[in-house]
Amino acid sequence: MAGKAEDRNLYDYIICGGGTSGCVVAGRLAENPQVRILVIEAGQHSKGLESVHMAGAWSTNFDKETDWNIVTPPMSGVNSRQVKLSRGRFLGGSSGCNGTLCIRGSKQDYDDWGLDGWSGQEFFECMRKAENFHSKPWFIANDDYHGHSGPLHVEPHDLAPISDLIMESFVSQGLPLDHDMFTTGETPHGCGHVPRTVHKGIRTTSGDFITNGYLRSNVTVMTDTTVNKILLRETSVGLKAEGVAVITPEGSKSVYAKREVIVSGGAYCSPAILMRSGIGPKEELSKHGIECKVDLPGVGQNLLDHMIVFMFYETEKPGLTNDYLVHHDDSFKKSYALWKEKREGFLSTFPFGCFAFARLDDRLKDEPLWKDAPREPGRDPMGLTPKQPNIEFFTTECYGGPKQYDQYPIDHKHAFSIIAELFSPRSRGSVTLSSKDPLENPIVDCNYLSDPLDLLVITEACRFANEIITKGAGTKDIVKGSWPPNLTHHTYTTREEWIPYVQEHGTTCYHAAGTCAMGKDDNPLAVLDNKLRVRGVSGLRVADCSVMPTLHGGHTQMPAYGIGEKCADIIKETWVAPQLGGLSKL
Numbered sequence: 001m002a003g004k005a006e007d008r009n010l011y012d013y014i015i016c017g018g019g020t021s022g023c024v025v026a027g028r029l030a031e032n033p034q035v036r037i038l039v040i041e042a043g044q045h046s047k048g049l050e051s052v053h054m055a056g057a058w059s060t061n062f063d064k065e066t067d068w069n070i071v072t073p074p075m076s077g078v079n080s081r082q083v084k085l086s087r088g089r090f091l092g093g094s095s096g097c098n099g100t101l102c103i104r105g106s107k108q109d110y111d112d113w114g115l116d117g118w119s120g121q122e123f124f125e126c127m128r129k130a131e132n133f134h135s136k137p138w139f140i141a142n143d144d145y146h147g148h149s150g151p152l153h154v155e156p157h158d159l160a161p162i163s164d165l166i167m168e169s170f171v172s173q174g175l176p177l178d179h180d181m182f183t184t185g186e187t188p189h190g191c192g193h194v195p196r197t198v199h200k201g202i203r204t205t206s207g208d209f210i211t212n213g214y215l216r217s218n219v220t221v222m223t224d225t226t227v228n229k230i231l232l233r234e235t236s237v238g239l240k241a242e243g244v245a246v247i248t249p250e251g252s253k254s255v256y257a258k259r260e261v262i263v264s265g266g267a268y269c270s271p272a273i274l275m276r277s278g279i280g281p282k283e284e285l286s287k288h289g290i291e292c293k294v295d296l297p298g299v300g301q302n303l304l305d306h307m308i309v310f311m312f313y314e315t316e317k318p319g320l321t322n323d324y325l326v327h328h329d330d331s332f333k334k335s336y337a338l339w340k341e342k343r344e345g346f347l348s349t350f351p352f353g354c355f356a357f358a359r360l361d362d363r364l365k366d367e368p369l370w371k372d373a374p375r376e377p378g379r380d381p382m383g384l385t386p387k388q389p390n391i392e393f394f395t396t397e398c399y400g401g402p403k404q405y406d407q408y409p410i411d412h413k414h415a416f417s418i419i420a421e422l423f424s425p426r427s428r429g430s431v432t433l434s435s436k437d438p439l440e441n442p443i444v445d446c447n448y449l450s451d452p453l454d455l456l457v458i459t460e461a462c463r464f465a466n467e468i469i470t471k472g473a474g475t476k477d478i479v480k481g482s483w484p485p486n487l488t489h490h491t492y493t494t495r496e497e498w499i500p501y502v503q504e505h506g507t508t509c510y511h512a513a514g515t516c517a518m519g520k521d522d523n524p525l526a527v528l529d530n531k532l533r534v535r536g537v538s539g540l541r542v543a544d545c546s547v548m549p550t551l552h553g554g555h556t557q558m559p560a561y562g563i564g565e566k567c568a569d570i571i572k573e574t575w576v577a578p579q580l581g582g583l584s585k586l
C-alpha cells in the first residue's frame with residue numbers, strides 16, 4: 001500500500017472515467033463529507049466547452065480531442081462499411097454530447113436481467129432519483145415517475161410544426177398518443193413526447209453532479225489524465241484493487257484507493273481498462289503480452305448497440321421544418337446570437353421531434369423467418385413480451401445527423417427525417433485491445449445485422465416508417481419525395497426493397513452496452529456480480545453502460561444515470577451509519 005510520501009495520492013474511492021455514470025457515483029458518494037474521492041478523466045473539464053452547454057452544437061464535439069474517435073472495422077452485415085462511434089471525451093462524457101433524450105425503457109426490460117436489486121421497479125427508482133423534472137403547461141406528465149430533487153434538469157421539448165404533423169400521422173397509422181409514455185415505459189405501441197436533458201436553454205450533464213451547485217471539496221477531479229490500468233495486489237484473501245496507474249500531461253504516476261476503485265470508462269473503454277490490468281479473456285491478453293491475473297472470458301464480449309436507420313424526406317411547404325433556422329442564408333449566425341444572448345432558439349435544444357414505440361407482431365406474423373423462429377413461452381423471437389416494443393421511431397425537425405449526412409437543404413429547401421431503431425438486437429459485437437498502449441483506442445466491432453432476425457425487424461420497421469410519412473394523415477400531402485432528391489425510398493412498398501437501404505445506411509444510435517456485463521454465478525461470461533463487483537478481485541467495481549447484460553428498449557443515458565445512482569447506493573450499504581461516526585465497515 002502507498003507509503004507516507006504518497007499520502008496526497010491516497011483517496012477513499014477512485015473513479016476511472018468522469019462520464020455519465022462516473023460523475024453520478026462521485027457526486028453521491030461525496031454527500032458524505034468524510035469520504036475523499038478522486039475522479040480521473042481522460043478529456044478536459046467541460047465548464048468552458050460551449051459545444052457541451054449548447055445542445056444544438058452536439059456534433060461540433062466530434063472528430064477532435066473531445067471525441068474518442070473510435071471507428072469500427074468493415075462490418076459484413078452493413079456492406080463492409082465502417083461506422084464512426086463517437087463518445088464524449090471530457091468531464092460529463094457522452095452525457096455532454098448526446099441527443100438529450102430521456103427514454104427509460106420498460107420495467108420488463110430490467111426484470112429480464114433476473115438480478116437481485118435490479119428489478120424494473122427498483123431500477124426506475126434509481127433513474128427517478130437522478131432527475132429534476134420541469135414540466136410545461138401543455139405536457140401531460142405522469143408525476144409518479146418523475147423525480148424533482150436530482151441534479152439532472154429535464155424538460156419536455158416544444159415541437160416544430162413538422163412534428164405536430166408527424167404525430168398526427170403516427171396516430172392515423174394506429175399509434176395512439178400517450179404524452180409521457182417514454183418515461184413510464186407502459187405503452188409499447190403508441191406515440192408521445194420525449195423529455196430532454198435541457199433546461200432554460202442549457203444542456204444538463206452528469207458533470208452537474210460534481211460541479212456548479214454540487215461542487216464539493218471532498219471531490220478531486222483530475223482531467224487530461226488517462227487511466228492506464230488498475231493496480232492489483234495479492235493479499236491473503238485474493239487479489240485486491242489498491243490503486244490506478246495513470247498518464248498525466250506531466251508523465252506517469254500512481255494514485256491509491258483505501259476503499260475501492262470504480263471503473264466508469266463506458267462500454268468501449270471500461271473493458272479495455274480491465275484487459276490492460278490483466279482482467280479478461282486469457283488468450284486475448286496473451287496476444288498483447290499482458291499477464292492474465294483473472295481469466296474473465298466475458299470482458300469485451302457481448303457488445304450491444306441499437307442500430308438506427310435515417311430516412312429523409314423533402315417538403316416544399318415552408319415553415320414546417322426548422323431548416324430555415326440553421327441551413328438557410330445566415331440563419332445559423334442569427335440562431336447562435338440568439339442562444340448567446342437569451343439561451344433561446346434553435347440551438348437551445350436538440351432538433352429531434354416526436355417519437356413512437358411499436359410492436360410488429362401483426363406485420364411480421366406471415367414472415368417465414370419470424371413464424372419459424374424458436375421462442376420462449378410468452379415471448380417473440382427477439383425475446384420480448386407483448387409489453388415491450390420491437391422498435392422505436394424518432395424524427396428530426398430539420399435535415400441533419402451524423403456527419404455522413406451532409407446534403408444540407410440550402411437554397412430554401414426543407415427536409416426532415418423519420419428514424420427506425422431496432423430494439424432487443426440479437427447480433428453481438430466485441431471490444432478487443434489493439435495494443436496494451438493506453439493511448440491507443442480499442443478495436444470495436446459492432447457486428448451489426450449478423451443475425452437475420454435483426455435485418456428482418458429493422459427492414460419491416462423502415463417499411464412501416466415510410467408508410468407513416470407517405471400515407472399518414474398529417475404528412476401524406478406535404479411530402480415532395482425522398483431527400484436528397486436522387487433517392488427514391490418514398491416509393492418503396494415491399495420490405496425487400498428496404499434491405500439494401502438498411503445495409504447502406506444503418507448506423508449507430510450510440511447505445512453501446514454489455515461489455516462488462518453483470519450476471520449470475522453460473523454464467524461463465526458474467527464479468528460482474530449483481531453488486532457491480534468484478535469477479536475475482538476485491539475493491540473493484542464497474543459502473544457504466546457496460547454492466548447491462550441486455551439492452552433495454554429505450555436510450556441509454558437514463559440507465560447510465562440510474563447505474564451511477566445504484567452503484568453509489570450499493571457502496572453506501574458497505575458503510576456503517578454516518579451518525580454512528582464512521583465509514584469503517586466494508
Ligand SMILES: Cc1cc2nc3c(=O)[nH]c(=O)nc-3n(C[C@H](O)[C@H](O)[C@H](O)COP(=O)(O)OP(=O)(O)OC[C@H]3O[C@@H](n4cnc5c(N)ncnc54)[C@H](O)[C@@H]3O)c2cc1C
Binds near residue numbers: 087095097546556
Ligand atoms: C452522439 C451521441 C448521442 C446520444 N444520444 C442519446 C440520447 O439522446 N439519449 C440517450 O439516452 N442516450 C444517448 N446517447 C447514449 C448515452 O449518452 C450513453 O450511453 C451514456 O451517456 C454512456 O454513459 P457511460 O457512463 O456508460 O459512458 P460515458 O458517458 O461515455 O463516460 C465514459 C467516460 O470515461 C472517460 N474515459 C474512458 N476511458 C478513460 C480512460 N482510460 N481514462 C480516463 N477516462 C476515461 C471518457 O472520456 C468519458 O468521460 C448518445 C451518445 C452519443 C455519443
